[in-house]
Amino acid sequence: MSNPTELTHAPHRDDVGARMGMWLFLFTELLLFGGLFLVYAVYRHEYYSQFRVAALELNLSIGALNTVILLTSSLTVALSIGALQKGQKHLSVMLLLITDILALAFMVNKYFEWSTKIHHGIYPGSEHLLNLPDGQILFYGLYYIMTGLHALYIIIGLVFLTIVLGFVITGSVNKDSYVKLENAGLYWHLVDLIWIFLFPLFYLIQ
Amino acid sequence: MANGTIAIDDKSFLEEGTTKKATGIASWLFSTDHKRIGLMYLIAIAIFFFTGAILGVLMRLELIAPGRTIMDAQTYNTIFTLHGVIMIFLFIIPGIPAVFGNFFLPLQLGAKDVAFPRLNLLSFWIYLIGAALVLISLFVEGGPIDTGWTFYIPYSVRTTTNVSLAIFAAFVLGFSSILTGLNFVTTVHRLRAPGMTYFKMPLFVWSTYATAWIQIIATPVIGITILLVVLERLFGVGIFDPALGGDPVLFQHMFWIYSHPAVYIMILPAMGVVSEIIPTFARRTIFGYRAIAMSSLAIAFIGYLVWAHHMFTSGISETAAIIFSFLTFIVALPSAIKVFNWVATMYKGSIDPQPPFLWVMSFIFLFSIGGLTGLVLGALVTDVHVHDTYFVVAHFHYVMFGGTGTIFFAALYYWFPKMTGKMYNLKLAKFNAALFFVAFNTLYFPKFIMGYMGMPRRYYDYLPEFQNLQVVSTVGSWLMIIVICLIIYNLLSGLLNGSKAEANPWGGVTLEWHIASPPPLENFHEIPEVTHEPYDFSQLKNMKYGLKGESK
Numbered sequence A: 001m002s003n004p005t006e007l008t009h010a011p012h013r014d015d016v017g018a019r020m021g022m023w024l025f026l027f028t029e030l031l032l033f034g035g036l037f038l039v040y041a042v043y044r045h046e047y048y049s050q051f052r053v054a055a056l057e058l059n060l061s062i063g064a065l066n067t068v069i070l071l072t073s074s075l076t077v078a079l080s081i082g083a084l085q086k087g088q089k090h091l092s093v094m095l096l097l098i099t100d101i102l103a104l105a106f107m108v109n110k111y112f113e114w115s116t117k118i119h120h121g122i123y124p125g126s127e128h129l130l131n132l133p134d135g136q137i138l139f140y141g142l143y144y145i146m147t148g149l150h151a152l153y154i155i156i157g158l159v160f161l162t163i164v165l166g167f168v169i170t171g172s173v174n175k176d177s178y179v180k181l182e183n184a185g186l187y188w189h190l191v192d193l194i195w196i197f198l199f200p201l202f203y204l205i206q
Numbered sequence B: 001m002a003n004g005t006i007a008i009d010d011k012s013f014l015e016e017g018t019t020k021k022a023t024g025i026a027s028w029l030f031s032t033d034h035k036r037i038g039l040m041y042l043i044a045i046a047i048f049f050f051t052g053a054i055l056g057v058l059m060r061l062e063l064i065a066p067g068r069t070i071m072d073a074q075t076y077n078t079i080f081t082l083h084g085v086i087m088i089f090l091f092i093i094p095g096i097p098a099v100f101g102n103f104f105l106p107l108q109l110g111a112k113d114v115a116f117p118r119l120n121l122l123s124f125w126i127y128l129i130g131a132a133l134v135l136i137s138l139f140v141e142g143g144p145i146d147t148g149w150t151f152y153i154p155y156s157v158r159t160t161t162n163v164s165l166a167i168f169a170a171f172v173l174g175f176s177s178i179l180t181g182l183n184f185v186t187t188v189h190r191l192r193a194p195g196m197t198y199f200k201m202p203l204f205v206w207s208t209y210a211t212a213w214i215q216i217i218a219t220p221v222i223g224i225t226i227l228l229v230v231l232e233r234l235f236g237v238g239i240f241d242p243a244l245g246g247d248p249v250l251f252q253h254m255f256w257i258y259s260h261p262a263v264y265i266m267i268l269p270a271m272g273v274v275s276e277i278i279p280t281f282a283r284r285t286i287f288g289y290r291a292i293a294m295s296s297l298a299i300a301f302i303g304y305l306v307w308a309h310h311m312f313t314s315g316i317s318e319t320a321a322i323i324f325s326f327l328t329f330i331v332a333l334p335s336a337i338k339v340f341n342w343v344a345t346m347y348k349g350s351i352d353p354q355p356p357f358l359w360v361m362s363f364i365f366l367f368s369i370g371g372l373t374g375l376v377l378g379a380l381v382t383d384v385h386v387h388d389t390y391f392v393v394a395h396f397h398y399v400m401f402g403g404t405g406t407i408f409f410a411a412l413y414y415w416f417p418k419m420t421g422k423m424y425n426l427k428l429a430k431f432n433a434a435l436f437f438v439a440f441n442t443l444y445f446p447k448f449i450m451g452y453m454g455m456p457r458r459y460y461d462y463l464p465e466f467q468n469l470q471v472v473s474t475v476g477s478w479l480m481i482i483v484i485c486l487i488i489y490n491l492l493s494g495l496l497n498g499s500k501a502e503a504n505p506w507g508g509v510t511l512e513w514h515i516a517s518p519p520p521l522e523n524f525h526e527i528p529e530v531t532h533e534p535y536d537f538s539q540l541k542n543m544k545y546g547l548k549g550e551s552k
Helices: A015-046 A048-055 A060-085 A089-119 A134-170 A179-204 B034-062 B073-092 B095-109 B117-139 B163-190 B203-235 B248-282 B289-310 B318-346 B355-378 B380-386 B390-420 B426-453 B464-497 B537-542
Strands: A005-008 B005-008
Touching: A015 A048, A015 A134, A015 A179, A015 B163, A015 B203, A015 B248, A048 A134, A060 A089, A060 A179, A089 A134, A134 A179, A134 B203, B034 B073, B034 B095, B034 B117, B034 B390, B034 B464, B073 B117, B073 B163, B073 B390, B095 B117, B095 B163, B095 B203, B095 B248, B095 B390, B117 B163, B163 B203, B203 B248, B203 B289, B248 B289, B248 B318, B248 B355, B248 B390, B289 B318, B318 B355, B318 B380, B355 B380, B355 B390, B355 B426, B390 B426, B390 B464, B426 B464
Parallel strands: none
Antiparallel strands: A005 B005
């Protein structure tokens, strides 16, 4: 083998491996939130009645609206994968755009919800909050951390989806090679799934 | 490769990179080649290890006499914290997986690279960013962190030093660890060469695989815990702050839910290296292959369920303490299974006491002391007596430095010829190993005695009755730094002026010994077909590079 020769082979591609890596990553994200659910469980147990009182202050209709928005966006991203698999690129792009818009709508709602709270003087470290009982301080602390971190996930998911949207438009993600879109969809479903637990924990259980 | 063509020639990965345009240092920093990434980790980790060791020597020097010797108490606090943070988060957790896992996992599996080469490079970059954050936290206003590497609440919320930045660095490093872990798991599942079934994988692969799972499952918990501490410091959310209704013991639970499994992230890959080195130098197949492979998974699993043994004196319920104590004894079993199997492998072997093997002998001795004193700490009654004393410090250094650190050097001496194609001075390496054993015991054994006598850990000052033992320990630290300098000297002079190494100097039979040293860019010109058990030495005479490099 002293004479250099050329060897040609197909570029390495492993869709199953890529999906597996994504699932493992989602698993770590769930465990990250798992830590927060653990903290929530401990303090709900310790400050049962205070958590009830504080939860009544949350705006149930905004929460419900956001749940509907997020569930719908999960549907549209799933449909866009199906559309791409059937070769309907235009439809797939439209559905991804709708997903992006729904994600933005979620963030707008979140902005109004948080700013109302902050306007009422309820935010970590505020004088009003520090005068409330310990259980309520913890409830709002967890409320801001958990929904805030979830909002950060929404933003990351939005960026992820938009990048893949670009790939679909340029054609590098297409009918035969769509694992990137699938992975973006998986991430988006995770964001949705976490919200499905956050919504009852903060808004519904009283 | 992305363009679908590679040149087949005799160039090694050191001469030919994955980057088309970049040359010089950029062809390393942007390389997706697992071997180059492994070597870059090695350089970074070696620098941090040396820094951490120097900090340790300074600490020991301060303790050579009671009262102030060379530094004030606050400096001492920051130095032991930095020693811990650097050694734990920058050296020993990434240590063996990032360096040797990256380099040898694909080679031993018969793969051309890891499953996600670009993600691998990203992990390295994230590691560098984390390390940079640690360094920055030393110099910005507020001063270096002084909480101890465990960051216990409430002090870590009250102190004015740069806790937020330093622990955020640990968060970033955790991210690097997670990405490496999921990369390795996927690699093991997807890229095994044809014929390599799970029970034909080398044991280093098995232990790295078990480690990767711990990295994936445990690290997110420390991630969220650290974020909560940072938010606590920035906004006063109250989650762990007792003044706002939070619970500091909950922090300890969440910290140890990660940090106990993390000690298995540190030790498991080392155990894998031992399982490679012993068969090679005993020229005999490993005894109890399946027991060793499965005990790695058992350690990974049971290791999750023992975290509260760090908290026996923190005010947990007696029932919980008894259960965690029991589980702690259980987790000693798989480690013991490994030790017995290693010793049994050597029985009636034809042992060739080369340097890597001598390091492994040190390991078995030191790790056994570390493991057995762990049982003293796992038992509730004795733990109350020696908790937070030098006894814990000694135990921890026997398992971590005597265990993982020793094997880090063993792995360097074992795989150095394969990684660089050069050979170091064997006589000096043997002398190294012997001096290390003496230095180690001089440095750490007195701590067992001092701890038993009641010397608390992390104290700046002590009673005069401890001075003799403190002096012995300090002298040990000087010997240790000489050993470390000798290792660095031996390897660097081997790299620069060493003779060319044979492709298979030790007569190993796992797949990395079937190819040239240093390996070519894509490892295998043809993906090998695995027909032998991993430690079947009957194949040695038919290998391309047989014993002592007699090329066929």
